[in-house]
Amino acid sequence: MKTLLRSQSLSSGFALFSMFFGAGNLIFPLALGQMAGDQNFYAMLGLILTAVIVPLIGVIAILLFDGDYHSFFAKLGKWPGFALALTIITLLGPLGSTPRCIALSFSTVKSFFPGTSAVIFSAISCLLIFLFTVRKNRIIEILGRFLTPILLLGLGFIIVRGFMTEGVAEESQVERMNLFLHGLKEGYNTMDLLAAFFFSSSIIMMLKNKNGEGEDPSHIRRTLKATVIGGGLLALVYLCFSYIASVHASSLEISGKEQILTALALKVAGPFAGIVLCITVALTCLTTAIALISVFADFVKTRVLQDKVRYEVILIGSLLITFLIANIEFKGISAFLGPILEVCYPGLIVLSIGSIASHFVDFKPMKFLVFLAFICSTVIYFY
16 A cells, blocks of 8 residues: 555656646756856756745645635635636636747747748647547546656756766856846746646645545645655756756857757757657647646636536637647747736735645735735836
8 A cells, every 4th residue: 555655646746747847847947057157056046946846835735725726716805816716727728838838849849840830830739739638537647657757758868968968157247146036037937836726736636535435634645745756856857957058058059048958959969869859848848738728628617617618618719729829939928928927926925825824823914915915016027
């Protein structure tokens, strides 16, 4: 039995990692390492805080609500909570993170196959996502047991080659505190806290292991183990990729963040890296997009349309919107998401910490502090 529990925790940890690790998780640590140079450590402190620690806090907050993210958001009030949840899931779904995954995949493939059509590529990607997502009950199993190990092998290949290739980090002219703050903001762009609110619910429900004898309370321990595994993998990959980018930054000729991974792989591994890179990026983006669209379609079906429309119909509609947005390309999608995330993230962090605090003590000012954080971040952004 102990072996089985360990296996479930490991599989769920892999699934959590693959759900989180999408387009932003590939690009932003690389861009940060390239910019920070020999001061990469300080930039990564900021990134690890907002792209690993904060999302794990979000997972723990949802765990304390027994995987029920509806009750979590309802702490702000019925309608404000619903509006916030709908906004987040839409940004994760067809209006933000999902098309960004496809756009990054296209940018990578286009580097090796210049004649590739964005329209055809996006259409094929949406079709593949549909085929995986339509069997919703098997998503966790597919991600955790099959796709993630392949993804880790591809990432590991690039990381190992990067460490084996000689390079020296350039001296950074940016102050350490500014690097740290920049790392914090780049962590927002991964959108992992937003994803944590919804993804963790799927993991928790799987590990609750309901049966005829009642609910197994050990799901809390297993969820925490899966969270540590998933978060640990994220931090390790971030640190490795940012370090490799920092020592090879001077030789990378790129015109946009989305080209960093391609340029780095070619630098450290040669032309053969093209094949590995394409497979790795495609799997990374596919695994995240599968989870994102599935959660979005399920939310719309149950919470917005009250089960009046079939899941498959909503899924098709969601992917049609994703297809249209994906053709804006990575830079355009990131420019759209950046301001929204900078305004929303502080309030969501306060909501997560406040929800954990309210579980143990009577933390009455939480709602006030959350709305205050939203107001302050909005004022700071515009002024």
